[in-house]
Amino acid sequence: xxxxxxxxxxxxxxxxxxxxxxxxxxxxxxxxxxxxxxxxxxxxxxxxxxxxxxxxxxxxxxxxxxxxxxxxxxxxxxxxxxxxxxxxxxxxxxxxxxxxxxxxxxxxxxxxxxxxxxxxxxxxxxxxxxxxxxxxxxxxxxxxxxxxxxxxxxxxxxxxxxxxxxxxxxxxxxxxxxxxxxxxxxxxxxxxxxxxxxxxxxxxxxxxxxxxxxxxxxxxxxxxxxxxxxxxxxxxxxxxxxxxxxxxxxxxxxxxxxxxxxxxxxxxxxxxxxxxxxxxxxxxxxxxxxxxxxxxxxxxxxxxxxxxxxxxxxxxxxxxxxxxxxxxxxxxxxxxxxxxxxxxxxxxxxxxxxxxxxxxxxxxxxxxxxxxxxxxxxxxxxxxxxxxxxxxxxxxxxxxxxxxxxxxxxxxxxxxxxxxxxxxxxxxxxxxxxxxxxxxxxxxxxxxxxxxxxxxxxxxxxxxxxxxxxxxxxxxxxxxxxxxxxxxxxxxxxxxxxxxxxxxxxxxxxxxxxxxxxxxxxxxxxxxxxxxxxxxxxxxxxxxxxxxxxxxxxxxxxxxxxxxxxxxxxxxxxxxxxxxxxxxxxxxxxxxxxxxxxxxxxxxxxxxxxxxxxxxxxxxxxxxxxxxxxxxxxxxxxxxxxxxxxxxxxxxxxxxxxxxxxxxxxxxxxxxxxxxxxxxxxxx
Numbered sequence: 001x002x003x004x005x006x007x008x009x010x011x012x013x014x015x016x017x018x019x020x021x022x023x024x025x026x027x028x029x030x031x032x033x034x035x036x037x038x039x040x041x042x043x044x045x046x047x048x049x050x051x052x053x054x055x056x057x058x059x060x061x062x063x064x065x066x067x068x069x070x071x072x073x074x075x076x077x078x079x080x081x082x083x084x085x086x087x088x089x090x091x092x093x094x095x096x097x098x099x100x101x102x103x104x105x106x107x108x109x110x111x112x113x114x115x116x117x118x119x120x121x122x123x124x125x126x127x128x129x130x131x132x133x134x135x136x137x138x139x140x141x142x143x144x145x146x147x148x149x150x151x152x153x154x155x156x157x158x159x160x161x162x163x164x165x166x167x168x169x170x171x172x173x174x175x176x177x178x179x180x181x182x183x184x185x186x187x188x189x190x191x192x193x194x195x196x197x198x199x200x201x202x203x204x205x206x207x208x209x210x211x212x213x214x215x216x217x218x219x220x221x222x223x224x225x226x227x228x229x230x231x232x233x234x235x236x237x238x239x240x241x242x243x244x245x246x247x248x249x250x251x252x253x254x255x256x257x258x259x260x261x262x263x264x265x266x267x268x269x270x271x272x273x274x275x276x277x278x279x280x281x282x283x284x285x286x287x288x289x290x291x292x293x294x295x296x297x298x299x300x301x302x303x304x305x306x307x308x309x310x311x312x313x314x315x316x317x318x319x320x321x322x323x324x325x326x327x328x329x330x331x332x333x334x335x336x337x338x339x340x341x342x343x344x345x346x347x348x349x350x351x352x353x354x355x356x357x358x359x360x361x362x363x364x365x366x367x368x369x370x371x372x373x374x375x376x377x378x379x380x381x382x383x384x385x386x387x388x389x390x391x392x393x394x395x396x397x398x399x400x401x402x403x404x405x406x407x408x409x410x411x412x413x414x415x416x417x418x419x420x421x422x423x424x425x426x427x428x429x430x431x432x433x434x435x436x437x438x439x440x441x442x443x444x445x446x447x448x449x450x451x452x453x454x455x456x457x458x459x460x461x462x463x464x465x466x467x468x469x470x471x472x473x474x475x476x477x478x479x480x481x482x483x484x485x486x487x488x489x490x491x492x493x494x495x496x497x498x499x500x501x502x503x504x505x506x507x508x509x510x511x512x513x514x515x516x517x518x519x520x521x522x523x524x525x526x527x528x529x530x531x532x533x534x535x536x537x538x539x540x541x542x543x544x545x546x547x548x549x550x551x552x553x554x555x556x557x558x559x560x561x562x563x564x565x566x567x568x569x570x571x572x573x574x575x576x577x578x579x580x581x582x583x584x585x586x587x588x589x590x591x592x593x594x595x596x597x598x599x600x601x602x603x604x605x606x607x608x609x610x611x612x613x614x615x616x617x618x619x620x621x622x623x624x625x626x627x628x629x630x631x632x633x634x635x636x637x638x639x640x641x642x643x644x645x646x647x648x649x650x651x652x653x654x655x656x657x658x659x660x661x662x663x664x665x666x667x668x669x670x671x672x673x674x675x676x677x678x679x680x681x682x683x684x
Contacts, residue, residue, distance in 0.1 A: 011075040011102075012036045014068075015140025016085065017132040019059050024087045030065055031132035032058050033140045034072070057133055066098065073100040078143035080109045080117040080135060082151045082251075089251060093153045101227035108139050108148035111253035120147065149253035154245035158226050160197075162190045163217035165240040180213030185238040187214035193241070196230045197222060262391040263306035264373075265331075266366030267313060269321035273298055274358035277305040278366040280377055280391055284352050287359045295321075299328060309399040312369035314340045314361045332399050334369035339609075341584035343556040373398065380404055545640035549600065549629050551576045555583040555610070560590055571595035574643065576629050576636060578602045588613035595619075598647050600627050600638070615654065622646035 013035040021028030034056040060068065062085075069077060079085065082105060086092035096105060109115050121128035121138045124147055128138045142148055164186055168179045190208065197204050197220065204222040208215055222229055226243050234241045263285065268274040274289040275298055288301050302308060302325075311326035312334040313319055318326075326333045345364035354360045377394055383404045384393045388411050396407030552563045555577050563569060575596045581604030588610035591599070598620040606614075606621065614621055626646040629638050 012072055013140050013144045014072075014074045014077045015136040015138070015143070016065065016077060016079045017136040017139065018084050019132045023084055027062060029059050029061055031136040032060050032065060032068070033133065033137040034058075034068075034074070035140045035144055055137065057137070059133075069103060070100060074103055076104055076106045076140075076143040078106045078108050078139040078148065080107070080139055081114065082107045092151070092251060093247075096151065096153050101225070105151040106143045106148045106256065107151050107253065108142040111149050143256075146256045149255050151251065151253060153248050153251055155248055156223065156225055157246040158222045158224055158229055159242075159244050159246060160193060160220040160222060160229065160231055161217065161242045161244075162186060162193055162215075162220075163240050163242070165235050165238050176212075179211075182238045183211045183214030183216060185214070186217065189239040189241065190215055190218040193218075193220060193231050200228075200230050202229065262309045262395045264310045264312065264366050264369050265302055265305075265308040265325070265329075266362040266364070266369065267298075267311060267322045267325055268358045268362040268365070269319050270358065272356070272358045273321075274356070274362040275302060276359060276363035276366045277302065278363075278370055279306075280309075280370075280394060282367070282370050282374070284363065284367075287354055287363060289356055289359050289362075295324070299325070302329075307395070309395045310334050310369050310373065312365040314345065314365040314368075330399065332401075334365070334372065336368065338586070339584060340364055340368065341557070341586050342582045343558060343584075343587070384408065546637040547574055547640045547643055549574045549576045549636040549638050551578060551629075551631070551636050554579045555581065555587060555591075555604075555606075557587050557590060560587070564594075569594040569596070572597050574598050574600065574638065576600040576602060576624070576638075580604045580606050583607055583610040585609050585613055592617035592619050598622055598627075598643060598650075600624055600629060602629075615657070618654075620647045620650040620654075622650055 015033040015035070017031045019029045019031040036054040036056070077085075077099070082092060085105070086095050099105065107114060109117050109120055117135055117138060118128050120126075120142060124142060124145060126138050126141045126145075128134065164182055166182070168182060194206065202222050202224050204220045207219045207221075209217050226232075226245060229243065231241060231243060233243050262280055264278045264280070266276040266278070272289055272291045273293055274287070276287050277285040279285055286305050288298070290297070293301075308329045308331045310333070311322060311329060311331045313322040314336065316335050316338055318333055318335045323333070340361075345360060348367050349360050349363050352363055354363060376398070380394050380397055381390050384390050385408065388408060392411060393404065393407050396402050396410070397404055400407070402410075550563060550567060550569065550573050552575055553559050560569070563575075569575070571594065573594065573596045575591070575594075575598075577599060580601045583606065592614055596619060599614065599622070601621055602624045611621070622643070623646075626649070627638050627642045629636050
């Protein structure tokens with residue numbers, strides 16, 4: 001649970017809407033709805049109008065509204081338009097300054113270009129009505145759900161000023177002592193304020209004006225809001241303390257929750273649970289891993305990052321834990337056709353920064369899911385009208401399983417729903433007017449449509465004129481460019497001839513270099529053969545046989561390809577895996593396809609998957625302890641006698657392993673047969 005949620009339960013939320021009058025004219029009255037938190041475990045709690053909320057409704061004047069805000073100190077004062085509480089920017093700044101510490105003015109319909117309140121309420125499942133009291137309640141419930149933008153005219157920087165609380169006077173026989181006492185008290189209070197700021201671990205800067213006997217004043221610039229500072233306005237005797245937030249240049253709107261919209265989530269379950277969040281553009285947003293976090297903690301973390309439309313895993317089949325996350329978010333699932341190999345995951349996540357292998361696996365799953373859906377996202381975006389939210393359409397198609405056209409139609413209907421407190425009032429029927437006939441209502445709608453089309457046509461004509469001017473300007477630039485092009489044409493032709501001659505010479509040079517490289521490779525081959533014939537190994541002197549060994553640095557696809565490119569991997573080779581760990585099924589199958597005579601395992605242990613693949617293909621795997629590999633320069637050899645003995649021992653173990661597997665299968669068949677015979681008796 002976030003800090004903001006805890007605070008929302010402890011403090012009320014006010015919803016406000018103009019009930020009658022005009023904020024720019026006569027004193028208006030306001031529809032006020034107060035949401036108070038209710039302890040659901042308290043048997044004496046009053047009936048709540050909604051989950052965990054007691055609702056109070058009233059119509060108040062602006063002055064009474066301000067008194068209630070001062071008395072109750074609500075967490076939010078919510079409205080669909082901040083300028084319903086002030087006639088202009090100056091009055092709005094004064095209203096914001098008058099709010100208690102910790103109380104925020106929230107515009108639930110957006111920032112500078114607010115949406116209709118009805119549309120916002122519908123999107124978040126909040127009941128809505130056109131009456132002022134229902135609009136005030138909708139605003140309060142939206143703010144309680146952290147929907148909307150905080151309206152602010154102040155920064156998060158606060159000035160704390162400690163100064164003299166009274167004049168030092170015009171003089172007298174005790175003037176010096178009197179002045180020294182005042183300045184001494186200011187210095188004492190300054191040190192107390194500084195000590196409190198340090199105890200609260202707040203960053204601040206101090207500016208002091210020293211005078212006779214102490215300080216005339218001291219100013220602290222603190223990086224915090226007033227409610228987070230353990231000092232308040234006060235005046236006692238000789239000293240005055242004033243706390244004031246720094247003004248911004250204008251009015252700004254800050255979202256209550258910094259939350260990304262639709263995202264792709266990769267999850268790697270296990271003893272350490274990891275999750276990765278990727279945006280619909282492939283950008284890595286956040287990574288998470290924990291050995292102690294439960295499902296609820298992981299779910300809360302994901303919710304703070306955005307709304308998942310795809311939940312991905314890196315193995316096939318999808319683990320049950322990942323499937324539970326997918327169902328909880330009502331998202332689409334993604335999994336690979338086969339388990340993702342380690343080397344592919346390393347390659348796909350090479351540009352990201354992660355703390356452990358679990359975060360890497362979760363991130364690889366999310367990125368591969370994005371790769372599979374990237375073309376689909378582009379097709380959906382191409383079909384989405386500019387006025388609609390592209391991510392909302394993608395979510396409806398991918399997670400909801402609907403067609404693009406159906407999602408666009410649904411969102412278009414939502415956009416065409418009723419407006420906010422401004423335009424919506426015009427659609428209400430006036431009881432003093434006679435009821436319109438169907439033809440009159442149709443004419444009214446058609447006239448409104450004509451007005452909108454005419455306005456749109458005028459806008460298009462203005463755009464057309466701007467484009468014509470731009471075309472004329474570009475045509476002039478084009479003529480100038482053509483003139484310059486003709487001037488430079490002759491020099492370019494000469495340059496082209498020189499470039500062609502240069503290309504010919506470079507080709508001849510490259511061909512010569514290739515011939516030199518071929519000759520150098522032949523020389524190296526002859527050197528290797530010479531080294532074998534003139535080896536200084538004692539085994540050769542004693543007449544013992546040696547077998548050539550081809551070294552593979554690491555058991556990965558890239559390392560196998562590098563060895564194959566360097567000296568070729570063919571049937572009958574003896575392959576030495578210097579590091580045998582980390583291979584998956586595809587890597588083991590790639591090695592088995594070369595049909596090696598034997599594989600010598602160096603450091604690290606084979607994975608169970610790789611061991612099973614090599615065993616099924618009949619590829620002997622022997623340890624380096626049994627067949628020592630000796631290397632001279634780029635060459636590696638091993639004793640033929642040691643290799644033959646090790647292969648023979650492997651074959652004996654393989655035969656025993658086959659017998660054990662066969663016995664295990666027979667036992668399983670017998671157990672299943674017995675279980676099938678026992679089941680009908682149990683049911684009876």
